[in-house]
Amino acid sequence: MDRLLGVRKGAWTEEEDQLLRQCIEKYGEGMSRQVPLRAVIIRCRKSCRLRWLNHLSPNIKRGGFTQDEVDLLLRLHKLLGNRWSLISGRLPGRTANDIKNYWNTRFFNRKTSGTIASKWEEVEATTLVSKKNEIIKPRPWTFPKTSPWVLGSLSSLNTSPDPSATKVSTSNGPREMLGMKFPTLSSTQGYTRLEQENDSFDNELEKGKSGYIGGFAEDLIGSPCVEDDLQPMVQVENHTFLEEGSIGWDDYFCLDFNFWDTLPAEGNLFHDANSLYA
DNA sequence: AAACTTCTCAACCGCCTATAA
DNA sequence: TTTATAGGCGGTTGAGAAGTT
Numbered sequence: 001m002d003r004l005l006g007v008r009k010g011a012w013t014e015e016e017d018q019l020l021r022q023c024i025e026k027y028g029e030g031m032s033r034q035v036p037l038r039a040v041i042i043r044c045r046k047s048c049r050l051r052w053l054n055h056l057s058p059n060i061k062r063g064g065f066t067q068d069e070v071d072l073l074l075r076l077h078k079l080l081g082n083r084w085s086l087i088s089g090r091l092p093g094r095t096a097n098d099i100k101n102y103w104n105t106r107f108f109n110r111k112t113s114g115t116i117a118s119k120w121e122e123v124e125a126t127t128l129v130s131k132k133n134e135i136i137k138p139r140p141w142t143f144p145k146t147s148p149w150v151l152g153s154l155s156s157l158n159t160s161p162d163p164s165a166t167k168v169s170t171s172n173g174p175r176e177m178l179g180m181k182f183p184t185l186s187s188t189q190g191y192t193r194l195e196q197e198n199d200s201f202d203n204e205l206e207k208g209k210s211g212y213i214g215g216f217a218e219d220l221i222g223s224p225c226v227e228d229d230l231q232p233m234v235q236v237e238n239h240t241f242l243e244e245g246s247i248g249w250d251d252y253f254c255l256d257f258n259f260w261d262t263l264p265a266e267g268n269l270f271h272d273a274n275s276l277y278a
Numbered sequence: 279a280a281a282c283t284t285c286t287c288a289a290c291c292g293c294c295t296a297t298a299a
Numbered sequence: 300t301t302t303a304t305a306g307g308c309g310g311t312t313g314a315g316a317a318g319t320t
Binding site for chain 1: 305306307308309310314
């Protein structure tokens with residue numbers, strides 16, 4: 001809690017910006033509590049943090065949104081709703097505040113007028129997600145303490161140390177990967193239209209060659225999760241995982257990659273998947 | 279040129295969650 | 300377990316700019 005009396009409010013001055021910039025360059029970003037004292041700024045810590053994040057940080061991209069960014073924003077908003085921080089994480093250089101302002105001024109209650117409204121309708125018509133504004137909430141990564149993924153080794157799951165030994169079933173029976181049996185993915189329930197239409201993910205997976213990683217790291221293949229009725233699950237040993245392609249897929253973000261080559265001989269699939277997404 | 283309206287966006291507010299004591 | 304604090308988020312506000320009458 002800020003106990004500073006008489007903290008300044010309103011627009012920041014150039015002098016305050018300079019003090020804040022110098023302070024953060026000297027002490028780093030992770031010391032917002034001490035910024036007001038060290039930088040001799042009569043502002044509350046929240047105000048300092050916001051000023052840095054939204055205006056002074058060197059990572060911020062200025063200027064108008066590009067066509068690509070607008071397309072991306074529309075699709076992400078359709079998928080995530082008003083989760084501006086998540087959206088900003090997928091729009092490099094754009095802050096949550098920027099995006100929120102842009103959305104509220106350009107799209108909020110204005111779907112029926114102007115050129116951007118036309119763009120909205122265009123995206124609305126071509127978007128691969130359903131017409132209904134279904135918001136898929138990203139799931140937190142919750143790794144059970146006993147999970148071999150957490151322990152950093154797959155050895156407890158009877159894995160093969162040799163990736164070349166990996167087999168993918170081409171039959172309708174359970175797949176095998178790293179020596180583990182996976183249930184068949186015959187059900188398309190929960191799959192995005194992209195995958196259903198292209199059928200490429202499943203085909204490529206069957207061939208054991210390549211696949212996609214969705215743009216949402218939270219929803220990467222095999223993310224451990226809590227079992228519920230909403231998503232297809234994969235049960236491996238005593239662990240429950242999201243089934244491949246079950247949620248969170250988005251054509252805009254799919255990355256082609258050689259699925260099987262990313263699997264370390266003995267290691268963590270998720271770690272490698274994350275590095276692909278950088 | 280002045281008055282008024284609309285738009286933009288920086289900043290604030292209140293709430294929630296995580297963490298430390 | 301409780302309490303205080305920090306971090307983070309989305310919603311809202313208001314000053315100034317831009318546009319219109």
